[in-house]
Amino acid sequence: MKPELTERQKLLLSLVVHEHTRTAQPVGSKTLVEQFALPISSATIRNEMTVLTELGYLRQPHTSAGRVPTEEGYRFFVSNLAQQTTLPAPMRNTIAHQFYQARQDLDEWLRLAASVLANQSQAASIVTAPHTEKAVFKHLELISTRAAQVLMVLVLVGGEIRQQILSLDDAATQESLSELAGRINSRCANCSVEQINSLEMALDPPGPQVLEAVRQQMRLSQKLVTGEIYLDGVTNVLAEPxxxxxxxxxxxxxxxxxxxxxxxxxxxxxxxNEIGGVQVLIGGEGTWQELRQCSVILTRYGIPDQLTGTVGVLGPMRMPYGRTISTVRFVAGLLSDLVAENLIE
Amino acid sequence: MKPELTERQKLLLSLVVHEHTRTAQPVGSKTLVEQFALPISSATIRNEMTVLTELGYLRQPHTSAGRVPTEEGYRFFVSNLAQQTTLPAPMRNTIAHQFYQARQDLDEWLRLAASVLANQSQAASIVTAPHTEKAVFKHLELISTRAAQVLMVLVLVGGEIRQQILSLDDAATQESLSELAGRINSRCANCSVEQINSLEMALDPPGPQVLEAVRQQMRLSQKLVTGEIYLDGVTNVLAEPxxxxxxxxxxxxxxxxxxxxxxxxxxxxxxxNEIGGVQVLIGGEGTWQELRQCSVILTRYGIPDQLTGTVGVLGPMRMPYGRTISTVRFVAGLLSDLVAENLIE
DNA sequence: ATTTAGCACTCTCAACTTGAGAGTGCTAAT
DNA sequence: ATTAGCACTCTCAAGTTGAGAGTGCTAAAT
Structure with a gap:
C-alpha cells in the first residue's frame, strides 16, 4: 500500500483542501505560504506537493497551474484529517426551536429538516420519511363516500398511512363498513404481510375485496426501499462555479x-457504515457516472431495524466536509429523537 | 392601438416563431424563403419584417442578425396564430392506459400526470393535488399508539387526509378513543370550519383537546392555497440552450x-382565464423577474368551486406552444375525470 | 403601388496571435 | 533537508483578422 504521510504532508494536504474549498481555484505553493504564514519556503512546499501528487492525492489541472485535490485526496482528508466541528450553540438552538414549533406533523418535520440542511450546507438536501422494512398492520378505516365507493385508510405500525379508493360491486352502509373494519382490525392487529397473506377469514362481501386491498397495500409498502422523499436546495448546486x-x-x-x-x-x-454512521461518497466512486463532480453525504436516522430513514446532502466535491458532516449528523439526531418520541407502535 | 396585421404578416410572424422554436437561432429572411419555399423574395420579407419589428413583435439581437420573436410576438402568436393540435391518438391511448393502471391512488395519479407532462413537453411540470377552498369535516379517527399518545387521522370532504400526533394528559384506551371519535363524527359530519368553531360539545377529556386539534387542522387546510405540489422534469429545463x-x-x-x-x-x-381555461404566462409578464426567459402554461382541473387543482408546465419562452397547450389541457381533462369519478363527498 | 435584384454596410463569431502572469521543476548553494 | 534562483510551460485575457450572415436602401421591374 501507500507509505504513511508525514505530519507535514498531512498538514499541507489539509491546507490545500481548505484553500481550494474556499476559492474554487487551484492552489499554488506561494499562495499557501502567504495565506497561512508557513515557516517554510514555497520551494519546500513544491517538493512536498510533488510527493503528494505522485501518491495520487493532488492533481495539476495543467502543467504549471496550482494543485487541486483528487477524489482520493478528498477521501484521505475526510477519513483522516477532517475535524468534526460542532455547530455553534445558538445555531443548534435556533434549529431545535424550529423543530419544536412544528411539533405537530411528521410531514412538517421532514420538510423542515430538508430546508435546514439545504440552507446550512448550501447544497441539495435529501430526506426520506421513516420507513419500516417489514410492513405491519396497525389500523384500518373504511369511510363510505358515495354509492358503492369507499375510501380505505390503512395505518401501518411506524405511522405510515396508505389510502386507496375502492369501488365495490354493491353499495354498503357506513355502519356495515365500520363493523367490517372493526372485525378486520381485531383480527389483523400487528400482523405482518406473511401473516395477513395466510389469514383465512370468512367475510361477506365486500370483506374479501377489502382484505385483498389491504394485502396489496402492505405488499406495496414493503416493496418500497424508502419512505417519501423530500428534497430542498436543489438550486443551491447550480450556484457553484x-x-x-x-x-x-x-x-x-x-x-x-x-x-x-x-x-x-x-x-x-x-x-x-463509516465514520460514526455517516457515509461520504466522493465523486461517484466509480459507480455513479453522474456524480463525477459531486459528493454525497448520507446517514440514517430513526430506530435501527425498526423505523429508519435517510438524511443527506448532495453538493460539489469541493465542499466543507467537516461542517457539512456535522450538520447532517445533527439533523439526523434531531429526527431520531422525534421518531423515538412519537413512534407509532 | 396597433393596426391589424395583414395575412401575410401573420404568416411570416408565425413562420419566424416556428423556425426559431426549432433552431433556437435568430431567423433571417433568406432562411425563411428556403425553409418554407415561399413564393416571395427575401427582400419582400425583409420589408415585412421591418414592419413587424416596428410593431414590437420581432426583435434583432444585433444589427444584422436574424429576427427573434419578442414576448409580445409570442403573445400575439399564442392568442391568434397558434393552432391547437390534438395529440396523436396512439399517444392519448398510451397515456390514458397508464392512468388506468394506476387506478388506485391519488398520489400515483398526480405523480404520473407530472411525469407525463414533463416528458411530453420536455419542460418542468407542475401538478397540485386537488384542494377545497372550504374545509369540510368528513371523518375522524383516533388510534391509540402508546401510553398517552394518539394518532389522529382527519379526512376532509374532497379526500384530503390530515394527520397529527397528540400527546394527551392522561392515557386513554382504544375503546374510549373510538367512542369519542364516533361521537365527534356524528356531530361534525359535513361541518365547515365556522360550524366547527362555534360548536359546543360537552366532552370529557381528552375530548376538548381532540376537538381543538381538529379545528386547528381544518383551519390549516383552509389556509392553504393549493394542495401538495408535484414537480417533475425540472432538469429538462437545464437542457435548453x-x-x-x-x-x-x-x-x-x-x-x-x-x-x-x-x-x-x-x-x-x-x-x-384565457383561451378555454388555459393561462399562458410569457416572460414573467413584468411581474416575475425570475421568469424573464420563461413561459408558464397553467390550467385548472377538477370540479369548479369545489375541488380543484392546477396542472402546468414551465419551460423556455421558445416553446412549441400549440403542442404544449394541448398536452396540458389533455392531462387536465384526465385528472378532472378521475376527480369526478372518485370524489369523496 | 408592390415587388425584387443588387449592393454596400454592419455586426458577430471563430480562429489566431500575443504578452503578462502564475506556477512549476530543477540545480546549486546553504 | 531546505532554499534561492531561474528557465520553462501553460493559461488566460486582450487584441486582430477575415469570413459569413443579414440587413436596409435604392433603383428597376411588374
Missing part, C-alpha cells in the same frame, strides 16, 4: 429526479 | 423550490 456548465449540473441533478436512481443511491446507507 | 448560463436557470428554477413564490404563481390560475 463547477456547474457553470449546465450539462454537468443536469446530469447530477437528474439523479435526484429519477426515483429509481435515487433509491439506488440511498440504499447504500442501508448497507455499510 | 437558453439556460447554458447557470445563473438564469438558477433563478427560474428557484421559483419552483420556494413554496411561497410558487403559490403566488399558481394563484394566478384561480383568478382569470
Amino acid at each position: 463547477e456547474f457553470a456548465d449546465t450539462e454537468q449540473a443536469r446530469s447530477a441533478l437528474s439523479l435526484l429526479e429519477e426515483r429509481s436512481k435515487l433509491d439506488d443511491l440511498l440504499s447504500r446507507t442501508i448497507l455499510g | 437558453e439556460f447554458a448560463d447557470t445563473e438564469q436557470a438558477r433563478s427560474a428554477l428557484s421559483l419552483l423550490e420556494e413554496r411561497s413564490k410558487l403559490d403566488d404563481l399558481l394563484s394566478r390560475t384561480i383568478l382569470g
Whole structure:
C-alpha cells in the first residue's frame, strides 16, 4: 500500500483542501505560504506537493497551474484529517426551536429538516420519511363516500398511512363498513404481510375485496426501499462555479429526479457504515457516472431495524466536509429523537 | 392601438416563431424563403419584417442578425396564430392506459400526470393535488399508539387526509378513543370550519383537546392555497440552450423550490382565464423577474368551486406552444375525470 | 403601388496571435 | 533537508483578422 504521510504532508494536504474549498481555484505553493504564514519556503512546499501528487492525492489541472485535490485526496482528508466541528450553540438552538414549533406533523418535520440542511450546507438536501422494512398492520378505516365507493385508510405500525379508493360491486352502509373494519382490525392487529397473506377469514362481501386491498397495500409498502422523499436546495448546486456548465449540473441533478436512481443511491446507507454512521461518497466512486463532480453525504436516522430513514446532502466535491458532516449528523439526531418520541407502535 | 396585421404578416410572424422554436437561432429572411419555399423574395420579407419589428413583435439581437420573436410576438402568436393540435391518438391511448393502471391512488395519479407532462413537453411540470377552498369535516379517527399518545387521522370532504400526533394528559384506551371519535363524527359530519368553531360539545377529556386539534387542522387546510405540489422534469429545463448560463436557470428554477413564490404563481390560475381555461404566462409578464426567459402554461382541473387543482408546465419562452397547450389541457381533462369519478363527498 | 435584384454596410463569431502572469521543476548553494 | 534562483510551460485575457450572415436602401421591374 501507500507509505504513511508525514505530519507535514498531512498538514499541507489539509491546507490545500481548505484553500481550494474556499476559492474554487487551484492552489499554488506561494499562495499557501502567504495565506497561512508557513515557516517554510514555497520551494519546500513544491517538493512536498510533488510527493503528494505522485501518491495520487493532488492533481495539476495543467502543467504549471496550482494543485487541486483528487477524489482520493478528498477521501484521505475526510477519513483522516477532517475535524468534526460542532455547530455553534445558538445555531443548534435556533434549529431545535424550529423543530419544536412544528411539533405537530411528521410531514412538517421532514420538510423542515430538508430546508435546514439545504440552507446550512448550501447544497441539495435529501430526506426520506421513516420507513419500516417489514410492513405491519396497525389500523384500518373504511369511510363510505358515495354509492358503492369507499375510501380505505390503512395505518401501518411506524405511522405510515396508505389510502386507496375502492369501488365495490354493491353499495354498503357506513355502519356495515365500520363493523367490517372493526372485525378486520381485531383480527389483523400487528400482523405482518406473511401473516395477513395466510389469514383465512370468512367475510361477506365486500370483506374479501377489502382484505385483498389491504394485502396489496402492505405488499406495496414493503416493496418500497424508502419512505417519501423530500428534497430542498436543489438550486443551491447550480450556484457553484463547477456547474457553470449546465450539462454537468443536469446530469447530477437528474439523479435526484429519477426515483429509481435515487433509491439506488440511498440504499447504500442501508448497507455499510463509516465514520460514526455517516457515509461520504466522493465523486461517484466509480459507480455513479453522474456524480463525477459531486459528493454525497448520507446517514440514517430513526430506530435501527425498526423505523429508519435517510438524511443527506448532495453538493460539489469541493465542499466543507467537516461542517457539512456535522450538520447532517445533527439533523439526523434531531429526527431520531422525534421518531423515538412519537413512534407509532 | 396597433393596426391589424395583414395575412401575410401573420404568416411570416408565425413562420419566424416556428423556425426559431426549432433552431433556437435568430431567423433571417433568406432562411425563411428556403425553409418554407415561399413564393416571395427575401427582400419582400425583409420589408415585412421591418414592419413587424416596428410593431414590437420581432426583435434583432444585433444589427444584422436574424429576427427573434419578442414576448409580445409570442403573445400575439399564442392568442391568434397558434393552432391547437390534438395529440396523436396512439399517444392519448398510451397515456390514458397508464392512468388506468394506476387506478388506485391519488398520489400515483398526480405523480404520473407530472411525469407525463414533463416528458411530453420536455419542460418542468407542475401538478397540485386537488384542494377545497372550504374545509369540510368528513371523518375522524383516533388510534391509540402508546401510553398517552394518539394518532389522529382527519379526512376532509374532497379526500384530503390530515394527520397529527397528540400527546394527551392522561392515557386513554382504544375503546374510549373510538367512542369519542364516533361521537365527534356524528356531530361534525359535513361541518365547515365556522360550524366547527362555534360548536359546543360537552366532552370529557381528552375530548376538548381532540376537538381543538381538529379545528386547528381544518383551519390549516383552509389556509392553504393549493394542495401538495408535484414537480417533475425540472432538469429538462437545464437542457435548453437558453439556460447554458447557470445563473438564469438558477433563478427560474428557484421559483419552483420556494413554496411561497410558487403559490403566488399558481394563484394566478384561480383568478382569470384565457383561451378555454388555459393561462399562458410569457416572460414573467413584468411581474416575475425570475421568469424573464420563461413561459408558464397553467390550467385548472377538477370540479369548479369545489375541488380543484392546477396542472402546468414551465419551460423556455421558445416553446412549441400549440403542442404544449394541448398536452396540458389533455392531462387536465384526465385528472378532472378521475376527480369526478372518485370524489369523496 | 408592390415587388425584387443588387449592393454596400454592419455586426458577430471563430480562429489566431500575443504578452503578462502564475506556477512549476530543477540545480546549486546553504 | 531546505532554499534561492531561474528557465520553462501553460493559461488566460486582450487584441486582430477575415469570413459569413443579414440587413436596409435604392433603383428597376411588374
